[in-house]
Amino acid sequence: MLSQAENDRLTRVGPGTPAGNLMRRYWHPVAAKAQLLERSVMPVRIFGEDLVLFVDGQGRPGLVADRCAHRRVKLEHGFTNDAGIVCPYHGWTYNAGGRCVAQPGEPPESTFKDKITITSYPVQELAGLLFAYLGPLPAPLLPRWDRLVWDNVYRVIGFVKIPCNWLQCMENTPDPVHTEYLHGHYFKHLLDKSKSTDERSRKLAEGFTTHFLKHDYAIGKYGIDRRWLLEGQSTDKDTWSKPQPLVFPDIHCTSGGGRHTFGWRLPIDDENTMEVYVRSFDPGPGVTVPVQDPVPYLEVEMVDEAGRFTALNSVTGQDVMAWVSQGTVLDRTEERLGDTDRGVILFRQLLMAQIDAVEEGRDPINVFRDPAENQCLDLPVPWDRGYAWGYGKDGSYVRGSITAADPLPAHLKAEIEDLFVRAAESRQRPASAIA
Ligand code: FES
Ligand SMILES: [Fe+2]
Structure with missing residues (x-):
């Protein structure tokens, strides 16, 4: 249970708020490069701030304030040229640094434009995503987490808009025990209620119902280290x-x-979150994954306009139901925490400590400024990267296994499945046949 003041301190992300100031110390993914290339100009809302992301005629991305300095027209309605983004009303043009570089209606000798700038933020690309940094300069390095820099994996980016505060989404992660009920017993209940004959879902739900024997949390190098053991498992699991x-x-x-998810619960504002994830499919050795430029993306709906949960047959859709139904901003003055919440409590303590660090003028954790340290930030991989679901004892791969849980368009599914089939075939081939 938190006091109202503590709850506000942890959840509110608008300009000048304690958690907002902390979040602005990190790079955040604001769009897929593929999205921006399709649209050239797109509105972005992050930490309660309205911005416009654009790519100029020379391919340079920029992120600037959403309104023109002249008479406040929204730049999301503008277009781009080689110099930057052009306001549709009178043509004032801003480059990626927010400088006004053209005012077509002003006299040719005027230097008025040199006095005009709008807010701008740095943008960098990694793993098919465009990351923005909204904090004080100099900006730290864009972290090169291993999942974003592994080679020979097939990536898909996903976006899920969630109408609630970011922290309740994030508190799901240090709470693995929820899986037994939400993705196990509750999922089974849904399948029974709908008389579903979907065997894959039934197997998935059944797997989640295994009881947690123990679970443990500790502050680690990059955040909260979580571990758990289910009934019937030994401690070498x-x-x-x-x-x-x-x-x-x-x-x-x-x-x-061979399916890895790396995702952010990105605060759009106090009452909305964007789950942004990079799913990496790793077929293992034996196949060369084609270069993806740009990386494909999906926008997945899990809550419709009327507030109905439309993806309860998926694990993420079940999570989203739980988070949204906790309230727009979870009222932590009313909660009653138990033993399963040890990880949640530790995460809140870590968050409090990092907000304090920023207020005391220090960098919070996971802010990197040394390029040598940032070559590749390795995180533990629970299974060998080459291992995948759907392999028989002889190493053959059952087509359809690795993408079964993803709402991918058919051509992407086929491309990924082909890689897994070919990789398994090449590994099965005797060495003499390869020679
Ligand atoms: S309002 Fe943008 S150029 Fe006039
Ligand atoms: Fe979950």
């Missing part, structure tokens, strides 16, 4: 022997088989 981090402040990271 990787979920116990290889603690998995919650990557501070808003990243969750899961792996299963």
